[in-house]
Amino acid sequence: MQLSGKDILDISSLSMDEINLILDTAERMKEINQRPVKKVPPLKGKTIVLFFHEPSTRTKLSFDIAAKRLSADSISMAASSSSMVKGETLLDTAKTLEAMNPDIIVIRHSSSGAPHFIAKHLKASVINGGDGMHAHPTQALLDMMSVRQKKGRLDGLKIAVIGDIAHSRVARSNIEGFTKMGSEVVVAGPPTMIPIGIESMGARVAYSTDEAVKGADVVMMLRIQKERQGDFLFPSEREYAREFGLNPKRLEKAAPDAIVMHPGPMNRGVEISSDIADCGRSVILEQVSNGVALRMALFLLLSGGVKNVDED
Amino acid sequence: MLTKISGGHVIDPGYINARMDIWIKDGSIFEVCEEGKGTLESSSPDRIINAAGKIVVPGLIDMHVHLREPGHEYKETIETGLKAAVAGGFTAVCCMPNTKPVNDNAQITSFILEKARQAGLAKVYPVAAISLGLKGDSLAEYAELKTAGAIAVSDDGMPVSSGRLMRNAMEYASCFGLLTIAHCEDHELACNGCMNEGSVSTRLGLRGIPNISESIMVMRDIELSDLTGVPVHIAHVSARESVNAIREGKKRGIKVTAETAPHYFTLTDEAVGNYDTNAKMNPPLRTETDRLAVIKGLEDGTLDIIATDHAPHSVLEKELEFDKAANGICGLETSLGLSMKLVHDGIIGMESLVRLMSTRPAEILGKDNHLKPGNNADIAIIDPDAEWKVDSSKFQGKSKNTPFNGWDLKGRAVMTIVDGRIVFEL
Numbered sequence A: 001m002q003l004s005g006k007d008i009l010d011i012s013s014l015s016m017d018e019i020n021l022i023l024d025t026a027e028r029m030k031e032i033n034q035r036p037v038k039k040v041p042p043l044k045g046k047t048i049v050l051f052f053h054e055p056s057t058r059t060k061l062s063f064d065i066a067a068k069r070l071s072a073d074s075i076s077m078a079a080s081s082s083s084m085v086k087g088e089t090l091l092d093t094a095k096t097l098e099a100m101n102p103d104i105i106v107i108r109h110s111s112s113g114a115p116h117f118i119a120k121h122l123k124a125s126v127i128n129g130g131d132g133m134h135a136h137p138t139q140a141l142l143d144m145m146s147v148r149q150k151k152g153r154l155d156g157l158k159i160a161v162i163g164d165i166a167h168s169r170v171a172r173s174n175i176e177g178f179t180k181m182g183s184e185v186v187v188a189g190p191p192t193m194i195p196i197g198i199e200s201m202g203a204r205v206a207y208s209t210d211e212a213v214k215g216a217d218v219v220m221m222l223r224i225q226k227e228r229q230g231d232f233l234f235p236s237e238r239e240y241a242r243e244f245g246l247n248p249k250r251l252e253k254a255a256p257d258a259i260v261m262h263p264g265p266m267n268r269g270v271e272i273s274s275d276i277a278d279c280g281r282s283v284i285l286e287q288v289s290n291g292v293a294l295r296m297a298l299f300l301l302l303s304g305g306v307k308n309v310d311e312d
Numbered sequence B: 001m002l003t004k005i006s007g008g009h010v011i012d013p014g015y016i017n018a019r020m021d022i023w024i025k026d027g028s029i030f031e032v033c034e035e036g037k038g039t040l041e042s043s044s045p046d047r048i049i050n051a052a053g054k055i056v057v058p059g060l061i062d063m064h065v066h067l068r069e070p071g072h073e074y075k076e077t078i079e080t081g082l083k084a085a086v087a088g089g090f091t092a093v094c095c096m097p098n099t100k101p102v103n104d105n106a107q108i109t110s111f112i113l114e115k116a117r118q119a120g121l122a123k124v125y126p127v128a129a130i131s132l133g134l135k136g137d138s139l140a141e142y143a144e145l146k147t148a149g150a151i152a153v154s155d156d157g158m159p160v161s162s163g164r165l166m167r168n169a170m171e172y173a174s175c176f177g178l179l180t181i182a183h184c185e186d187h188e189l190a191c192n193g194c195m196n197e198g199s200v201s202t203r204l205g206l207r208g209i210p211n212i213s214e215s216i217m218v219m220r221d222i223e224l225s226d227l228t229g230v231p232v233h234i235a236h237v238s239a240r241e242s243v244n245a246i247r248e249g250k251k252r253g254i255k256v257t258a259e260t261a262p263h264y265f266t267l268t269d270e271a272v273g274n275y276d277t278n279a280k281m282n283p284p285l286r287t288e289t290d291r292l293a294v295i296k297g298l299e300d301g302t303l304d305i306i307a308t309d310h311a312p313h314s315v316l317e318k319e320l321e322f323d324k325a326a327n328g329i330c331g332l333e334t335s336l337g338l339s340m341k342l343v344h345d346g347i348i349g350m351e352s353l354v355r356l357m358s359t360r361p362a363e364i365l366g367k368d369n370h371l372k373p374g375n376n377a378d379i380a381i382i383d384p385d386a387e388w389k390v391d392s393s394k395f396q397g398k399s400k401n402t403p404f405n406g407w408d409l410k411g412r413a414v415m416t417i418v419d420g421r422i423v424f425e426l
């Protein structure tokens, strides 16, 4: 089986079968990452451009490592080093990229829909590395991978997603992904952070964090952007931590074997208390290592399959 | 010069709705009479226009267009804008002041009128700025603007945030007979939104603009009109709450009039699809409930007129990230075809449509647009059953930004006559 589209732009355009294929392929990649020599040749001679219009060290590093482990040539392009600061439009950039004949372009952009725009103008495969408040499909896929590892399945689980749902692309993609795979997603946070019509994406809105956490198999905390305080979303970090943050007492309400997730980077003591972040139920670091495997899987699948992974 | 428009179905709301001949002499209406019964019947006209099977109406008037000149001639010039206008059946348009420089002084108003005169197509009624530079801090010189030919004042494109400035503008404009046109938007509530706030904006991760960012200012301006006794015209109504507020205002006897645009009764925010910037406008496309409320408003007279908010942009402003793209669509050449759908669907009658697009805008602007002897011969001839496909590459205007490209429409202008001259013929 192969992916039907040329791009990975959001979760909604992937079928259940495609998601399973991606997760299964990622499982196979994990093994490569544990070898002493962590490099296989299937993408030798392929060019992957990492076009990060918005800074993100972590995600970029993860894509970069994934590309290198498959022997692709990865080239980074940041907004500040691109011509966009000199008045070039995204369309100009797309055309310039196209002229360089890359095979895959990973794009991270502050505007929702920018990857769709680029994909429309490019023959290369485009992977959305996070766009505005819209989607972060690779994060959602690695989150699904991490949950499946711990729980052995994705259907019938209760996933609580807590925090700034309105401005979170991670939340949107996870709502789409987990509900597609048969989980129940409950969101919670201050009403200023719950967007109108989120139910239409498949999520249930809980009245309180405690209610959302109750009986949850997975508690996923979202990063609070401190600079949003000027938007009147919440009065103080102190109050936020108390009412909406995850602490041991609140986690007790979850299922006994509940796991804790966070897309990182964390604000310790705000959305998540330090003892929870480091406890045995936290899978936060596994999310990071699964991220590399997951992105390797996507590169492979987009460039035609997994046939020659184990050739030397 | 004597012209006879023969055998058309003449509709002049409230006056005529019958098969009639129209005689035009030296640019003015000479007579509207029963077929073959005119007093000039025995004389031989220089030109006979056969309008059998067509509808002949007072020329359409678009109270809300952006002609982009001076300053943004690469998007549209006064001449190309007026070509688009006459191709849409319009014999007059009101052009908004957000040009560069802004039309906040007599020189710009005169420049626009001179360019319009040179184009010799549709008439132009310039709308001057409410505030200098559309900045919202001080009043423009209305007396001088009126003398130069301005017909109204508006800071269209920029909301007048200060209630005090708006009040004073209305009062001061009224003493020169200038209509105040309000672009109703609470900037703070709109908060850099780029589409309607709702489940679509949530799914696409785009910042939403709530309905009340419009309606709250509609309510303010209705109250200011009540306070001052000065008429106010609400531009481009998109939200159901605004329609309700205007309906209530009218019931209270307040001199409020209002317009909507074809896209608000034709499309919803679903048209944004996968970030189609041709569906980006301000106010944004709303939901189905709003669309139906707008139609109801047109039906019951709450919304007085259909305008287009014709907003040409080049690909430079539209082929961009959705949040960075410019607002607006080209409207002049699709307005009649889209509005005719209301007639074909049996929602309003043809006479109502002519009122919405022709005679009512004239009344609001203080003009007499009826097909009466002595009036200028500004006439549109409409083929109500002509089926055609929107092809933006064939637009007469310079820009091609429309969400309706490829749509099949029924009904269009086949001839447009201004001061007795044929300025457009299909």
Ligand SMILES: [Zn+2]
Binding pocket: B156, B157, B158, B183, B235, B236, B282, B283
């Ligand atoms: Zn406006």
